Amino acid sequence: MMLLIGKKIQRGKAGFTFIEIILTVSIILIVIGLSTPIFKSTYYDLRINLQAKDITSLMNLARERAIMTRSVYIVKLDKRNNTYRMFVLDSKKDKPIPIEGKWGRKFAIFNNLETDSSEEEIKFFPDGSSSGANIFLKDASGLKAQIDIAATTGEITIGTAQKK
Secondary structure: OOOOOOOOOOOOOOOOOHHHHHHHHHHHHHHHHHHHHHHHHHHHHHHHHHHHHHHHHHHHHHHHHHHHHOOOEEEEEEOOOOEEEEEEEEOOOOEEEEOOOHHHOOEEOOOOEEEEEOOOEEEEOOOOOEOOEEEEEEEOOOEEEEEEEOOOOOOEEEEEEEEO
16 A cells, blocks of 8 residues: 555546537537538549549550551440440441450440530541540539540540639
């Protein structure tokens, strides 16, 4: 047993007062309220850029396959159904045939995104060139992303989302 000489043991007040809790919660709510619009616009930026990257990835795959297999590949944009799909051109029948496997399925464009394109069919040729096109993605808030496909080189570039 220990003796404490000259010191009085006191039990301190533990916890917070009601006022301190209310002030802390109020500050947290104000910070959340101010940051919500920032997160919302960031979400829309990410969404439109992700869709542009998905379309670009499929087009890059079509270009690579055209070069490797020495065949013409086509990416078709369907504005009515808001989808896009890759095809290979049957050289004997001059008719596009959907490719097999997961890359031949229809890919959906995110809801509330509109596409506008100078071409509905983008062809990629065995020499690496393409038919060329400009594709625009737009959402309801006015954010836009642009995908450019160069005709001579087949190079595909994405312009970042901008509000217009």
